[in-house]
Amino acid sequence: MHQVNVDGFWMDKTEVTNEQFDKFVRATTYVTIAERKPDAKDFPGVPAEKLVPGSVVFSPPSLAELNRERVAEGLEKLTEVPLDDHFLWWRYVPGASWRHPEGPQSDINGRETLPVVHVAWDDAVAYCKGAGKRLPTEAEWEYAARGGLDRQPYVWGEEQKPGGKWPANIWQGRFPTENTTEDGFKTTAPVATFPPNGFGLFDMAGNVWEWCSDWYLPDYYAHTPSKNPRGPDTSFDPNEPGVMKRVQRGGSFLCSDLYCIGYRPSARMKSSPDTGLSHTGFRCVKDARPPKS
Ligand SMILES: [Ca+2]
Numbered sequence: 001m002h003q004v005n006v007d008g009f010w011m012d013k014t015e016v017t018n019e020q021f022d023k024f025v026r027a028t029t030y031v032t033i034a035e036r037k038p039d040a041k042d043f044p045g046v047p048a049e050k051l052v053p054g055s056v057v058f059s060p061p062s063l064a065e066l067n068r069e070r071v072a073e074g075l076e077k078l079t080e081v082p083l084d085d086h087f088l089w090w091r092y093v094p095g096a097s098w099r100h101p102e103g104p105q106s107d108i109n110g111r112e113t114l115p116v117v118h119v120a121w122d123d124a125v126a127y128c129k130g131a132g133k134r135l136p137t138e139a140e141w142e143y144a145a146r147g148g149l150d151r152q153p154y155v156w157g158e159e160q161k162p163g164g165k166w167p168a169n170i171w172q173g174r175f176p177t178e179n180t181t182e183d184g185f186k187t188t189a190p191v192a193t194f195p196p197n198g199f200g201l202f203d204m205a206g207n208v209w210e211w212c213s214d215w216y217l218p219d220y221y222a223h224t225p226s227k228n229p230r231g232p233d234t235s236f237d238p239n240e241p242g243v244m245k246r247v248q249r250g251g252s253f254l255c256s257d258l259y260c261i262g263y264r265p266s267a268r269m270k271s272s273p274d275t276g277l278s279h280t281g282f283r284c285v286k287d288a289r290p291p292k293s
Helices: 018-028 063-072 121-130 138-146
Strands: 009-011 054-058 090-094 209-215 246-249 268-271 285-287
Touching: 009 138, 018 121, 121 209, 138 209, 138 246
Parallel strands: none
Antiparallel strands: 009 285, 054 090, 209 246, 246 268
């Protein structure tokens, strides 16, 4: 923990919605990464028939399904889905994209006020640019999330569930197989469904993860410059060496206190910039004053 200062900035009150993203795409004919055919030279060794546009969708196995597979492989039955293997609940779905969040048969009709998902970092940057804004730095994001509170575990304060009510769209139940939807939502919620933080910003905890502009290094954040830290010049994730990653913040509807507790304002996440996921979105910021030239 250390103190940093950030210059004044404005931040979108909500995550960017499907409706907002749709307007941007119509105006610019922008095509998101999930909708583009993957380039063979970026995926050496992958057979041509597998190089199809798509995105990664949350698709948890049931314990029974998992055990059927394990028995077939001669492995012991499990009593819970293990939490150390995220490949168990993430699946690459051909045709999945922001327009088709669960795959080609799904669409966003009636989901106008839900946060846009399956947007890669480059897609988020393109949207912000088109809006005359930019992605927040990780430090800006955390400052904004805390909403004026000092060193509190949650963006709303100290108690996890004040007054017995969940103040954010996160996961209740045994992740990833049991979602009790105690907070009212199984997946994403319309933006601004839950109360805002002290700065009037909605969903700074939960709903969807939000891209930041910074590259990810595990130890950078503990030793940043004290003035307007902008992230390291390079990226390294010890869990996946060789894959450059950008920072994400805020947690999502999939964050459980049994697993990542990613909805705390101190929690960090990272993902490769070309990856869209069904729980990842973003919001933009704008400098309060143009920088002096
Ligand atoms: Ca969020």
